[in-house]
Amino acid sequence: MTFDNTSLDDVLWFMTNKAPKWSYGLSHGRLLPWRWDMEDIPKYAFAVAVTVPYTALYTSMLEHGFDPHFVTEHFGSPLECLARLNRMEPIRQLLDAKSAACPALVSRLPRDSFITAVTLGNVDTVKLLVEPRYGLVxxxxxxxxxxxxxxxxxxxTKEQHDTATLVLEPHPVLPRRWLRMRTGLCIFAARRNHDWILNRYLTSDINGIEVFRESLTHGECSIPVVQFLLSRGAEVRGTPKGVVQNYLSFAAKLSLLAGLKRFCSLAILPEIR
Structure with missing residues (x-):
């Protein structure tokens, strides 16, 4: 099977025989989404082919000069689809195809795909995209x-913990001007008990009290994390009573008796009486 820019025979065959059952839901059961012109058929076919995957078609299209770097309303970009599915080899094929055509552009291509892969905890794809030639890390x-x-x-999940650690590891210090994002990172790290992030990024310019309160609000952070936050300047005094009571109830349900004794020894009980 070959792809010829002057003929859509192969693409139309694919659309007729292969695409409909896979694209239902992505295109609401229609052969083409609304507002798609005939010239968009190759893009739609390529996006479905890499998603299925139908290797013969998308490989042939790449070999015959089809540009796989486009964004559609319904699919996003093919790279992003592949990053979501954690398919490394097709990702490498797509990036190599553009690298041969325009080496200067390749470092800008996988940004959205990179963020998608990290967000979903797709460790293998992230490891591919942090290769030095892409410059993302x-x-x-x-x-x-x-x-x-x-x-x-x-x-x-653990995989999401791992990808977050992997991409942050080369950056022991983050610029002070990103205070809001760094504070958010520490709040979620406290909720998810990600000690490595807290130890590294809970710096003096971040409001430890805010991190403490926001993490306790959802009753998710562990006793060691609470102790760490208190050692970094967070205070129990002034924390809403309901928040502290919620945390104590959470800890009790998990039978964290030793932790509860240490927690209560920090003069929390007088605060909630």
Missing amino acids: QNALICLKAALRAMEDPIC
Whole structure:
């Protein structure tokens, strides 16, 4: 099977025989989404082909000069789809195709895909995209945004912890001007019990009391994390009574008796009487 820019035979065959059952829901059951012109069919076919995957078609299209770097309303970019699915080899193919055509552009291509992979905890894809030739890991702002999105997830799996750590590791110090994002990162790290992030980024310019209160509000951070925050300047005094009571109830349910004794010895009980 080959792809020829002057003929859509292969693409139309694919759309007729393969695409509909896979694209239902992505295009609301229609062969093409609203507002798509005939010239968009190759893009739509390519996006579906890499998602299915239908390797013969998208490989042939790449070999015959099809540019895979586009963004659609319904799919996003093919790279982003692949990052979401954690498919490393097609990602490498797409990046190599553009690298051969325009080496100067390749470092800017995978940014959204990189953030998506970190957010979902797709460790293998993240390891691919932090390769030096893509230059992503050197961009502290992108790494911070990606890690923050991963830590924001209410579930926040071990894999998401790992990808957040992986992209932040090259950046022991983050610029002071990003105070709001750094504070948010520490709040979510406290809620998710990510000690490594807290130890590294809870600096003196971050309001430890704010991190303490925000993390306790959801009753998720552990006794050691609470102790760490208190040692960094957070205070129990002034913390809403309901927040402290909620945390004590949470700790009791987990039978953290030793932790409760230490926690109560910090003069919290007088605060909630």
